[in-house]
Amino acid sequence: MKILVPVKRVIDYNVKVRVKADGTGVDLANVKMSMNPFDEIAVEEAMRLKEAGKATEVVAVSCGLTACQETLRTAMAIGADRSILVETDVELQPLAVAKLLAAVAKKEAPQLIILGKQAIDDDANQTGQMLAALLGWSQATFASKVVIGEGKATVTREVDGGLETIEISLPAIVTTDLRLNEPRYATLPNIMKAKKKPLEVLKPADLGVDVTPRLATVTVTEPPKRSAGIKVADVAALVDKLKNEAKVIA
Amino acid sequence: MSLLVIAEHDNAVLKTATLNAVTAAAKIGGEIHILVAGAACGAVAEQAAKVAGVSKVRVADAAHYGDQTAENLAALIVANASGYSHILAPATSNGKNTLPRVAALLDVAQISEIISVVDADTFVRPIYAGNALATVKSSDATKVITVRTTGFDAAANSGGSAAVEALAASADLGQSKLLGRELTKSARPELGAAKIIVSGGRGMGSGENYHKVLEPLADKLGAAMGASRAAVDAGFVPNDYQVGQTGKIVAPQLYIAIGISGAIQHLAGMKDSKVIVAINKDPDAPIFQVADYGLVADLFTVVPELTAAL
Numbered sequence: 001m002k003i004l005v006p007v008k009r010v011i012d013y014n015v016k017v018r019v020k021a022d023g024t025g026v027d028l029a030n031v032k033m034s035m036n037p038f039d040e041i042a043v044e045e046a047m048r049l050k051e052a053g054k055a056t057e058v059v060a061v062s063c064g065l066t067a068c069q070e071t072l073r074t075a076m077a078i079g080a081d082r083s084i085l086v087e088t089d090v091e092l093q094p095l096a097v098a099k100l101l102a103a104v105a106k107k108e109a110p111q112l113i114i115l116g117k118q119a120i121d122d123d124a125n126q127t128g129q130m131l132a133a134l135l136g137w138s139q140a141t142f143a144s145k146v147v148i149g150e151g152k153a154t155v156t157r158e159v160d161g162g163l164e165t166i167e168i169s170l171p172a173i174v175t176t177d178l179r180l181n182e183p184r185y186a187t188l189p190n191i192m193k194a195k196k197k198p199l200e201v202l203k204p205a206d207l208g209v210d211v212t213p214r215l216a217t218v219t220v221t222e223p224p225k226r227s228a229g230i231k232v233a234d235v236a237a238l239v240d241k242l243k244n245e246a247k248v249i250a
Numbered sequence: 251m252s253l254l255v256i257a258e259h260d261n262a263v264l265k266t267a268t269l270n271a272v273t274a275a276a277k278i279g280g281e282i283h284i285l286v287a288g289a290a291c292g293a294v295a296e297q298a299a300k301v302a303g304v305s306k307v308r309v310a311d312a313a314h315y316g317d318q319t320a321e322n323l324a325a326l327i328v329a330n331a332s333g334y335s336h337i338l339a340p341a342t343s344n345g346k347n348t349l350p351r352v353a354a355l356l357d358v359a360q361i362s363e364i365i366s367v368v369d370a371d372t373f374v375r376p377i378y379a380g381n382a383l384a385t386v387k388s389s390d391a392t393k394v395i396t397v398r399t400t401g402f403d404a405a406a407n408s409g410g411s412a413a414v415e416a417l418a419a420s421a422d423l424g425q426s427k428l429l430g431r432e433l434t435k436s437a438r439p440e441l442g443a444a445k446i447i448v449s450g451g452r453g454m455g456s457g458e459n460y461h462k463v464l465e466p467l468a469d470k471l472g473a474a475m476g477a478s479r480a481a482v483d484a485g486f487v488p489n490d491y492q493v494g495q496t497g498k499i500v501a502p503q504l505y506i507a508i509g510i511s512g513a514i515q516h517l518a519g520m521k522d523s524k525v526i527v528a529i530n531k532d533p534d535a536p537i538f539q540v541a542d543y544g545l546v547a548d549l550f551t552v553v554p555e556l557t558a559a560l
Contacts, residue, residue: 016514017381026382094350095359118496122377124362129320129350138425139320141347144489154429158489159343160442160498161433166319168426178479178496179489214359218372218385226521229542231533235555238527241543246525248446248504249471249560 004110007039009071023219038116041176044183047079076194077186096211098130103207117175128175138168251280256339264297267340269404274397277367289316302406312419317428324351341396358390365401379495379518400501444474452480453509494519512537
């Protein structure tokens with residue numbers, strides 16, 4: 001079974017985000033970029049399935065700027081066998097990415113596509129579900145456990161009230177939640193090996209996909225700042241403030 | 251203009267999150283319909299019909315909608331989407347699971363987790379874990395939207411008298427099947443709807459401490475209990491306790507953060523709370539930068555003191 005793992009290049013999760021003064025977006029100049037953390041979990045899960053003999057090949061895919069090649073090299077350093085970049089300078093929104101991935105999936109015919117549940121930049125949480133819809137496949141989002149069976153998968157999902165386990169028919173889409181696994185670190189020899197693995201570059205036009213954005217960003221602003229309050233000396237002072245100043249407890 | 255709100259429910263009770271989505275729909279303006287898809291969900295339809303401002307409730311009652319699987323739900327919504335300018339659902343795990351599928355089938359963008367409505371095409375949504383707010387304008391014919399419940403008050407659940415109409419079920423796609431649920435049973439209020447939340451972090455040290463120290467306080471306050479990602483990852487409490495960028499987004503009247511350092515991913519989930527109290531022994535913990543009242547102290551000493559003082 002072949003597994004496709006889409007990965008996104010995003011601002012590193014440790015970077016403090018700054019909104020640009022002109023309100024057009026956030027400042028990405030000279031900022032450290034990394035693989036979206038949920039996508040790392042997706043690559044790791046695919047590798048574990050391969051190591052367990054459930055998968056034969058793991059293919060990483062990314063859509064976006066030329067620089068996404070770095071993200072694909074990271075995926076291959078973790079263990080992906082090869083990768084595909086759908087290269088474009090156009091701002092890609094989730095529907096466009098899902099269409100590009102659907103076109104790649106039709107060429108590659110994987111049985112399973114594992115994606116991060118959301119990217120930490122736009123926090124959209126859409127691409128996996130959209131891809132499932134476009135392919136007409138079943139989906140298991142927010143996965144914390146994946147077990148592959150004959151023509152089906154059993155997936156435990158993190159939902160509002162706790163956990164839910166569903167059985168889905170393959171081919172299928174799985175999106176990862178935080179507790180699915182702990183991604184490994186790429187070792188230096190594997191980073192070196194990844195440089196020699198195949199990386200194919202396509203254009204959206206090669207896949208016949210229109211990637212024109214559907215949403216226009218009018219402005220990006222700073223959220224209202226919450227100012228630090230006061231430190232209280234002890235429990236008695238805290239209770240007094242909550243009762244008499246904030247009036248949030250009786 | 252008509253808007254369709256997808257009901258969040260468990261086949262017996264209409265969840266409050268639906269009421270927040272109805273308020274978002276009312277801000278956009280137009281005739282509001284609620285879609286209830288479920289199995290033996292007549293009681294939910296009755297509750298939906300009483301929601302203020304709703305003119306029609308459309309009910310698809312069939313066994314294959316009982317578990318709210320995304321494939322069947324999305325197909326049903328798409329089959330009944332014509333005539334609606336906006337399709338909204340609360341940004342619950344169900345809403346987030348199903349609505350992008352609807353959007354893709356309609357070939358439109360989804361606008362995720364809106365926190366305010368500018369006009370019928372323009373919405374504000376947080377990005378980068380709430381460190382920036384994007385105002386986005388849609389050029390699609392149908393706007394598919396998930397609503398962050400903390401951004402909108404709940405519509406009144408009484409006073410309405412909507413007509414209830416039965417919808418034909420779509421075929422069962424049979425692509426996914428629920429095997430089981432392990433839902434946390436608790437007599438406490440739900441995190442999303444609680445007025446007071448007591449939340450614990452890594453500083454609790456263990457699951458045993460979490461329960462021993464925080465439960466009496468939560469009991470005294472009638473509070474819901476939450477946790478930081480660190481506490482969930484460490485196995486102190488189940489995943490549904492998690493507050494943060496990828497957990498639950500909450501905005502109670504009072505949020506008491508105990509032994510939580512305040513990573514930006516956690517702040518993203520609670521910084522719109524009306525009053526924040528932080529108890530932490532590290533005076534430099536980032537949580538103090540957003541707390542109205544900070545107490546630098548050993549939680550194992552002061553939390554029992556606080557419980558006793560209330």
